[in-house]
Amino acid sequence: xxxxxxxxxxxxxxxxxxxxxxxxxxxxxxxxxxxxxxxxxxxxxxxxxxxxxxxxxxxxxxxxxxxxxxxxxxxxxxxxxxxxxxxxxxxxxxxxxxxxxxxxxxxxxxxxxxxxxxxxxxxxxxxxxxxxxxxxxxxxxxxxxxxxxxxxxxxxxxxxxxxxxxxxxxxxxxxxxxxxxxxxxxxxxxxxxxxxxxxxxxxxxxxxxxxxxxxxxxxxxxxxxxxxxxxxxxxxxxxxxxxxxxxxxxxxxxxxxxxxxxxxxxxxxxxxxxxxxxxxxxxxxxxxxxxxxxxxxxxxxxxxxxxxxxxxxxxxxxxxxxxxxxxxxxxxxxxxxxxxxxxxxxxxxxxxxxxxxxxxxxxxxxxxxxxxxxxxxxxxxxxxxxxxxxxxxxxxxxxxxxxxxxxxxxxxxxxxxxxxxxxxxxxxxxxxxxxxxxxxxxxxxxxxxxxxxxxxxxxxxxxxxxxxxxxxxxxxxxxxxxxxxxxxxxxxxxxxxxxxxxxxxxxxxxxxxxxxxxxxxxxxxxxxxxxxxxxxxxxxxxxxxxxxxxxxxxxxxxxxxxxxxxxxxxxxxxxxxxxxxxxxxxxxxxxxxxxxxxxxxxxxxxxxxxxxxxxxxxxxxxxxxxxxxxxxxxxxxxxxxxxxxxxxxxxxxxxxxx
Numbered sequence: 001x002x003x004x005x006x007x008x009x010x011x012x013x014x015x016x017x018x019x020x021x022x023x024x025x026x027x028x029x030x031x032x033x034x035x036x037x038x039x040x041x042x043x044x045x046x047x048x049x050x051x052x053x054x055x056x057x058x059x060x061x062x063x064x065x066x067x068x069x070x071x072x073x074x075x076x077x078x079x080x081x082x083x084x085x086x087x088x089x090x091x092x093x094x095x096x097x098x099x100x101x102x103x104x105x106x107x108x109x110x111x112x113x114x115x116x117x118x119x120x121x122x123x124x125x126x127x128x129x130x131x132x133x134x135x136x137x138x139x140x141x142x143x144x145x146x147x148x149x150x151x152x153x154x155x156x157x158x159x160x161x162x163x164x165x166x167x168x169x170x171x172x173x174x175x176x177x178x179x180x181x182x183x184x185x186x187x188x189x190x191x192x193x194x195x196x197x198x199x200x201x202x203x204x205x206x207x208x209x210x211x212x213x214x215x216x217x218x219x220x221x222x223x224x225x226x227x228x229x230x231x232x233x234x235x236x237x238x239x240x241x242x243x244x245x246x247x248x249x250x251x252x253x254x255x256x257x258x259x260x261x262x263x264x265x266x267x268x269x270x271x272x273x274x275x276x277x278x279x280x281x282x283x284x285x286x287x288x289x290x291x292x293x294x295x296x297x298x299x300x301x302x303x304x305x306x307x308x309x310x311x312x313x314x315x316x317x318x319x320x321x322x323x324x325x326x327x328x329x330x331x332x333x334x335x336x337x338x339x340x341x342x343x344x345x346x347x348x349x350x351x352x353x354x355x356x357x358x359x360x361x362x363x364x365x366x367x368x369x370x371x372x373x374x375x376x377x378x379x380x381x382x383x384x385x386x387x388x389x390x391x392x393x394x395x396x397x398x399x400x401x402x403x404x405x406x407x408x409x410x411x412x413x414x415x416x417x418x419x420x421x422x423x424x425x426x427x428x429x430x431x432x433x434x435x436x437x438x439x440x441x442x443x444x445x446x447x448x449x450x451x452x453x454x455x456x457x458x459x460x461x462x463x464x465x466x467x468x469x470x471x472x473x474x475x476x477x478x479x480x481x482x483x484x485x486x487x488x489x490x491x492x493x494x495x496x497x498x499x500x501x502x503x504x505x506x507x508x509x510x511x512x513x514x515x516x517x518x519x520x521x522x523x524x525x526x527x528x529x530x531x532x533x534x535x536x537x538x539x540x541x542x543x544x545x546x547x548x549x550x551x552x553x554x555x556x557x558x559x560x561x562x563x564x565x566x567x568x569x570x571x572x573x574x575x576x577x578x579x580x581x582x583x584x585x586x587x588x589x590x591x592x593x594x595x596x597x598x599x600x601x602x603x604x605x606x607x608x609x610x611x612x613x614x615x616x617x618x619x620x621x622x623x624x625x626x627x628x629x630x631x632x633x634x635x636x637x638x639x640x641x642x643x644x645x646x647x648x649x650x651x652x653x654x655x656x657x658x
Contacts, residue, residue, distance in 0.1 A: 002036040002096035004132065005088070005112050007102045010323045012040035014137040015101060018146065028087035039091050042101075045081040046114055048170045049074035063182050067175045067611045069604060073167060085115075092119050100152045101132040104384035105332055106590055107534060110162035113613050131155055133383055135330040136390045137322065140283055140348075161590035164599050168582065169609055172197040176573065179614035186570075187619035193565055194546055197530045197579055199539050200566075203548050204574030205507055205514055206499055207558045209567040216495035218445035221257035222264035223491065226271050226437045227484040228430070230473065236484065238472055240276075240430050240436060240437035242267055257493070268486040271432040276481040279436075280429035283474075287422050290415035290449035292336035292375050293386035296533040297509045299408065304502035307404050308554065311505055311537035317405040318387070325402070326392050327356065328409055330384050332534040337380040338388065338416075343372055346417065348391035353410045355393035356403070363411065366418050366451040373416035388413045411452050418449035426472045432483045443471045501540075508536050511583075514576040530579055568620070570613050578606070 006012035012030065016023060029039035051058035053076065058065055077085050080427040086106040092098065098116070100154035102108035116126065129152040134145045146185035184193045189201050201605075229235065244251075244258055258264055294302070300314045308319075318331035344368045354360055375386065389410050398406060421444070428439040444450075475481075499507065505513060508531060512524040531539050540556075543549040548562035566574045582603070588594035 001095050001607060002097045002099060003091050004036070004038040004099040004101050005092075005115070006040040007108050007111055008042060009040050011101060011103075011134060011137065012038045012226050014139075014142055014148075014326075015132070015134065018139050020144050028084050029091060037091055037095070039088060040084075041088070041111060041115060042081045042084050044111055044114075045078055045085045046075040046090070046118055047078050048166065049076045051174060061178045061182055064377050065614055066179055067171070067607050068178075069171065069607070075114060078298050078350070084224065086317070089119055092116070092121055095125070096140060098125055098129040099132050099149065100129055100155075101134060103332065104133045104135055104330055104380070105334075105532075105534065106162040106165075107532070108156045109158040109383070110166070113152075113159040114163075122430075127153070129153075130462050135333075135384055137326045138390050138392050141329075141390060153492050155383065157592040158590050160596050163588050164589060164596050165586050167600070168603055169197055171603065175607060175611055176614070179611050180565075180569065183614055183617060183619050195565075195569065195573060196539075197582065199543055199548075200536070200573050201576045201579045202504070202508060202530055202539060203543055203558065203562050204566050205576065206504070206549060206556060206563060207574070209496060209499055210558050210563070213495045218495070219259060219493045220261070221253065221255070221259050221491055221493060223258070223259055223489045224267050224271075225431070225487045225489065226276065226430070226432055227486055228276060228439070229482040232482045234482070237481075238428075238429065238439055238441075239487075240439040240515070243436045245436070255491075257331065261488075264488050267305055267435060268488050271435060271437075271483045271486055274433050274483045275486070276430045276432045276483045277436070278428065278475045278477055278479040278481065279431050280427065280478055281297050281475045282427045284425045284427075285422065285445070286425055287420040288448075289420050290373055290375075290418055291412065293338065293388050293416065294409060294412050295334050295336045295386060296298065297334070297407070297505055297536060298331055298336065299387060299412075300537065301502045301505050301509075302408060303405060304500065304505065305441055308410065308501075309401065309405070310501050310540075312541050313401060314405060315537045319400045320399075321406055321409075322418070325398065327394065327398075327406060329386075329388050331387055333384045333387055334533040335381055335384055336386045337377045338375045338385050339381050340378050342385070342388075343416050345391060349389050349413070350410065352391050352393050353389050353414070355395075356389075356398065357407055357410055360410070363452050365416050366449075367414050368417055368419075371417045371419070375416050415449040415452055418452065419446065421448040421450045422446035428472060428475060430481065430483075439472060439474045500554050502546060504540065504556055508539075511580045512578050516575065517577050520577055522579055524580060524584060528585060530576065531583075568617070570617075572606075573610065578616060628639055 002014070004015055016030040016032065016038040019038065022033050024031040029037050031037050035598055039103050049070075051065075053074055054068070054070050055065075058068060092115075094399050098121070099577065100109075100112045100116075102110075102112040103416075116129070130149040131152040131154065132145055132149050136141055136142070173194075173196050177192065180193040180195055181191075186193070225239040226242065228238050242264075244256070248258065250262065251263050252258055292298075296315070296318070300309075300311045301320070303309045303503055304311070305312045318328065321328045321642045322331050350364070350367070350369065354364070357363075387409055388563070389406070397403070424443050424445055426439075426441045426443070430437040430439075447455075497503070509529040512521050513522050515524065530536075540549070543562070544551075546561075548565065549556055549558055550559050572578055582599070585594055585599045589596065589599060
């Protein structure tokens with residue numbers, strides 16, 4: 001008997017739907033006509049054991065117990081899914097062959113692998129186990145996946161990476177949350193000071209941004225624009241901006257802005273009604289390829305900007321589109337590429353899009369189904385691929401949020417079948433009374449994939465949008481023009497902006513910008529970030545739930561509680577460097593370029609040092625620290641640590657730990 005083990009019932013039903021009939025529904029499984037069986041986990045059916053499972057004394061929170069580091073790790077059945085684990089135990093024993101059908105990501109890989117380990121499956125069954133990668137719950141896609149199953153051993157690195165992450169989160173969260181909570185209680189605080197490997201650096205980023213804004217002092221700065229005419233007495237043609245020389249550096253800030261009004265006014269008086277010589281003129285055509293299809297973070301960022309949706313709202317909508325409506329592929333993907341063979345499905349996917357987006361006719365007037373963008377690349381797809389529409393046609397209608405999110409996904413997919421955006425960049429340099437002035441402009445020649453976007457009033461970029469729509473005139477080096485009455489623009493420096501859903505997600509995704517260690521910056525990729533595609537939304541929501549973050553209009557700001565927590569923690573806990581390094585190492589493990597021991601050994605050393613630091617810290621009085629109900633009464637019970645991630649079917653190893 002072949003046993004298919006899916007991650008959740010919806011996936012199990014989708015697999016069974018295309019397998020031999022008649023089907024017999026039994027407790028926790030579906031028996032097929034040929035004797036095979038499809039069963040499922042219900043998210044994680046196992047979880048990391050609580051500290052008191054290793055030693056009953058650990059139920060009481062004491063500094064003397066820390067750090068708690070299990071010598072042999074233990075998993076325990078989750079109470080709510082214990083019944084399904086019993087079903088799995090019986091079926092696994094009966095099966096001759098196993099098929100792993102967890103979700104196509106590292107968490108989905110571990111979820112089924114850990115059940116196989118826990119049930120002590122024989123080595124022979126493990127060696128023969130297949131991996132079924134389903135990214136689309138529609139029948140045709142499931143059939144294709146069944147025809148191309150792989151050896152589950154290929155995905156061991158993915159599982160090891162998820163295991164390392166789970167244990168690291170447990171170690172970090174359990175030990176540091178206990179350490180700082182106990183120190184806080186000694187200083188008069190009644191609540192739990194939750195510290196996590198990912199959540200605390202995210203909070204630190206927000207707190208530091210708020211402090212930058214609070215401490216910001218605005219300063220005036222000045223820019224000079226020369227009004228350029230093709231000849232004396234001719235109409236205004238364009239503006240050119242003054243580029244200060246090295247001699248002006250004492251009058252500039254670190255961003256090169258001129259702070260001295262008299263200097264700017266002196267430059268303006270010198271170039272008033274003077275000849276202007278063209279010292280450089282360049283016109284360069286350029287092309288810009290379509291942006292890649294979405295992964296989850298990119299979709300959440302665009303949806304926050306365009307639709308003002310939170311990360312969690314986007315994830316929930318995607319989960320519905322995937323499971324309930326089967327209109328998009330697997331949504332928790334961190335990949336933005338597609339297998340080459342997917343290009344053959346374009347016509348059917350186009351039909352699916354037309355059934356959902358009634359006004360998509362204008363989009364399709366710019367689409368060529370034979371075109372193939374660089375997104376179709378087998379070398380850059382792994383266990384899963386980018387989020388795209390499926391072939392399914394919709395007979396009814398979608399809820400408003402799901403429709404808006406689907407529309408974004410569909411538009412981004414169709415861009416892969418459009419031509420490039422084409423433009424001409426013009427660069428002019430002038431010498432006026434010894435000073436250098438520059439004008440730039442970009443003029444669109446072909447909209448290409450941008451035809452699918454709402455069009456702005458002007459396609460041009462640069463300093464001259466307000467002048468003639470014909471763009472900068474053709475000029476020649478050495479040509480003499482005329483500088484008329486200049487303009488001195490008095491401006492004010494502006495503080496950085498508070499984080500929004502979009503910018504905070506972008507910060508978590510491209511964490512290199514917030515890393516201080518220059519050597520670490522060099523090895524981080526643009527996509528290396530805090531957390532994973534599947535966890536970022538829940539981490540942000542967790543910080544709101546714990547009253548560490550708050551919404552002020554569209555901005556996200558730290559609360560007094562969040563600020564005070566970051567103030568008492570060592571910088572190592574609240575800065576991005578350490579966690580960014582960990583995330584890179586976890587990614588390396590998943591790609592077969594790192595090992596479990598290489599990751600865990602230095603982590604143990606770091607943990608020892610952090611616990612010692614907490615012990616030695618003298619906490620300021622914290623009696624007034626505001627905490628949420630969830631944070632009070634640290635009992636050490638399981639619910640203090642674990643919260644089910646709503647709508648995901650998965651549990652975090654520890655919400656206090658992330």
